Amino acid sequence: MSSPLVSDAGAAADAPQGAVPETARGGNLGVLLRLLHRHGPLSRSELADRMAVNRSTILGLTARLAAAGLVREEPATATGRAGRPSRLVCPERDRAYVLAFDVAVDRLVAARVGLGGAVLERRETVRRRRYPDLDEVVGVLAGFGGALVDAAPRAAGCVGVGASFCGLVRAADGMVRLAPNMGWADLDFGPALGRRLGLGLPVAVGNEAHLGALAEYERGAGAGSRNLVYLHGDVGVGGGVIVGGRLLDGDDGYGAELGHMIVNPHGGRPCNCGSRGCLEAEVGEAALLEAAGRAGGPVGRDGVRAVVDAAAAGDATARQALDRAGDWLGIGAVNLINLFNPGAMVFGGVLSEIYRGAAARIHARVDAGSLPVSRERVELRTAALGEDSCLSGAAELAFAPLLCDPLGVLERRPRQLGEGSA
Amino acid sequence: MSSPLVSDAGAAADAPQGAVPETARGGNLGVLLRLLHRHGPLSRSELADRMAVNRSTILGLTARLAAAGLVREEPATATGRAGRPSRLVCPERDRAYVLAFDVAVDRLVAARVGLGGAVLERRETVRRRRYPDLDEVVGVLAGFGGALVDAAPRAAGCVGVGASFCGLVRAADGMVRLAPNMGWADLDFGPALGRRLGLGLPVAVGNEAHLGALAEYERGAGAGSRNLVYLHGDVGVGGGVIVGGRLLDGDDGYGAELGHMIVNPHGGRPCNCGSRGCLEAEVGEAALLEAAGRAGGPVGRDGVRAVVDAAAAGDATARQALDRAGDWLGIGAVNLINLFNPGAMVFGGVLSEIYRGAAARIHARVDAGSLPVSRERVELRTAALGEDSCLSGAAELAFAPLLCDPLGVLERRPRQLGEGSA
Secondary structure, three states: OOOOOOOOOOOOOOOOOOOOOHHHOOHHHHHHHHHHHHHOOEEHHHHHHHHOOOHHHHHHHHHHHHHOOOEEEEOOOOOOOOOOOOOEEEEOOOOEEEEEEEEOOOEEEEEEEEOOOOEEEEEEEEOOOOOOOHHHHHHHHHHHHHHHHHHOOOOOEEEEEEEEEOOEEEOOOOEEEEEOOOOEEEEOHHHHHHHHHOOOOOEEEEEHHHHHHHHHHHHOOOOOOOOEEEEEEOOOEEEEEEEOOEEOOOOOOOOOOHHHOEOOOOOOOEOOOOOEOEHHHHHOHHHHHHHOOOOOOOOHHHHHHHHHHHHHOOOHHHHHHHHHHHHHHHHHHHHHHHHHOOOEEEEEEHHHHHHHHHHHHHHHHHHHHOOHHHHOOOEEEEOOOOOOHHHHHHHHHHHHHHHHOHHHHHHHOOOOOOOOOO | OOOOOOOOOOOOOOOOOOOOOHHHOOHHHHHHHHHHHHHOOEEHHHHHHHHOOOHHHHHHHHHHHHHOOOEEEEOOOOOOOOOOOOOEEEEOOOOEEEEEEEEOOOEEEEEEEEOOOOEEEEEEEEOOOOOOOHHHHHHHHHHHHHHHHHHOOOOOEEEEEEEEEOOEEEOOOOEEEEEOOOOEEEEOHHHHHHHHHOOOOOEEEEEHHHHHHHHHHHHOOOOOOOOEEEEEEOOOEEEEEEEOOEEOOOOOOOOOOHHHOEOOOOOOOEOOOOOEOEHHHHHOHHHHHHHOOOOOOOOHHHHHHHHHHHHHOOOHHHHHHHHHHHHHHHHHHHHHHHHHOOOEEEEEEHHHHHHHHHHHHHHHHHHHHOOHHHHOOOEEEEOOOOOOHHHHHHHHHHHHHHHHOHHHHHHHOOOOOOOOOO
16 A cells, blocks of 8 residues: 555645634544544444435545545444445554653653554653753653654654643643743743654644543543533642533633632632632642641642541541532532533542542532532543543644644645655 | 525435534535625635635635625725735625524514624514513514514525523523523423424524623624623623633533622622522622612612712712622632633623723732733723624524535525515
8 A cells, every 4th residue: 555644745735824714624534534533443334324424425535534544444344234234444543643742740751642542652751850941851752752753663654743731831832831830931842842853743732631621521531521621630720621522722722720710719728829719729639638637748649548538437637628628629610510511520630539538518519509400411520531631632632633634734744754755 | 696595495415414513514615604794895815815715716615605695796996906906795684684583681672684794674672571471472573573574675585593582591402491580491482483483494592691792702892802701790690601712502501601600608698599609699780789778779780870970979888889899700700711711801781880880990800810821811891782782692693504504504494485486
């Protein structure tokens, strides 16, 4: 088979790039590829059903995507339906991949992720210094990235790059505006990583909780709901929201700062952001451990789990601390349910532990305070994805242009080092 | 010219309807028509620039839309550019129209709105009974609607029906779930109005504050921003949010209940929803008038304006009441800015009066409590559209399918009474 992923670069589209609304390009090709990326192999007839087009349309779309090296067809499995068995269409996970990065509070991760979402190869290191500089972080990540590209099969091509970052990120250009945990402000992380990688591809950068939400929506606890609220706790409380199937990012990418919703304006605890009574200040790890009389002890998931375990074993102080956290988390949940009418509300990181320890309290608050119609179908859940949820979200960010306009992205894709010609 | 708006009905598309994602249909035809609907007549070259396609593409798209009766071309005005002057493409406002309805707290309104957004004809009545029944409301509106259709020019065709409703509305089917001001719960308003109109068109129904937000976004104080928060006060406090250019409605249509965000959980005023310390309870008209010692006096805009005027004239009680409302409105604004990173935050109804009277207080709260990156570009504004903002939003709702898939909507459109053949 020829290798059209390594197509003639510079086959320019007949129009300038960038300004076309996403409705105008890609169309059904993108819709079909997105279905395969999200759900895995589907039969032609399943695709026809889900897209509400006829099978000859599917045949044509599949042929174009197969010629571009993005999908392949496999012999059918029996369907139980009348008529000829329908051939299975599969995403070519070993031919089209993205690089995904995660700059987390405690570690740096890079992975090669195939079309369809599987992590094909992965590199990780703990962050050695509390406050590393831009050059150091970019150097480590670009080294990982280069090694992952070099180790990829010859027929495989990188179609996008995405990164998750533990701070406030400007969506337009990947500038890190503020990352207290890194000691960073206004550093051009995305462009710097792109230059150092040297793949000729831009790096799409997103806030870690946004991308955690995206991952839970695509492949985790939110699957099946078009509207999802994700609340994540580690050192602080972050959030991500999916509205109508799309990530809420706001005008500049700073949206969904759910941890900085003021719930206790009078007498609330001071927050790291400089305000008072924010959700983060009331339900974050620090507030819980302090209320449980455990400030100075173990922190993170271990510290929070210890409080939950102690409460379960009858420790009254731990129980009170958890009840307090549950009340505030419940009030936060009331507001988010009334604002977003979501199908799922997902608690991640240490908040998943707090949810487990205070679920009854949280549900009582939700029942008392949220609008009946808004809560009637919402499900409260803990996150389904583990530590790689942000990495998975970064991969989704990197795949997004391909899934919007598959052939356009391939046409515009620069030829990469190490790739042969067709 | 023939009259293709009155096309052969039943020219079925080759696929079942309803399941196709909006990216898959209409494409550039919809993008072009939407630009004209929103901005009015544009030259071919302006369209080419905005859509980032070449002029021959525009020529083809325009020809198809003109053949369908949706646009017409007019001689160019001088552009100042080199080359031939570019012809002007205009939406056919007198040929394609929608019916828009508004069921408000105090009145019933119906209008015929042309492509491009102009109200072409309008009927209105005050609501006579406090708690009218479904049949009465639907009867009045359908009577108005029938008269508007009858009075339309022979070449004009109705391409959609939308309604704004002062209550919680299920988006999927136009069921009114709760409307305390009407005494309604679980009444199938949308389907009943559709049946009574007898046009063979579904009625898209939306919450009034959602549609107010949509109208401010399309044609009012939010123009130019992809993310907008609209807070509206009348008897209660409602809200609408535009996220990335789309109305936030949630899984069932109940989203953006900004008035029921709890901001004062301990010691807050009881709210009509049964909870306590909701934004509505703290900043609504009733709270302001009570704090100003004017409970029992004039209500609505007149009552609120009197407080603002008194404060400006030196009345200390009125000033304190306004400061109090400003503080709570400011805390609400902090949360909404941190959650949505909007380009514009718009205050409508009585809240526009409160904003005028307490702007400094509100801005001080926003500066103290919101994240610097999230507030750096947001503009706080009062609503630009008057009493017809919900009606205008209902018209946008009605036009939405046509602007997504212009030819598809016309193909599926039933022939209406009174329309001649081509």
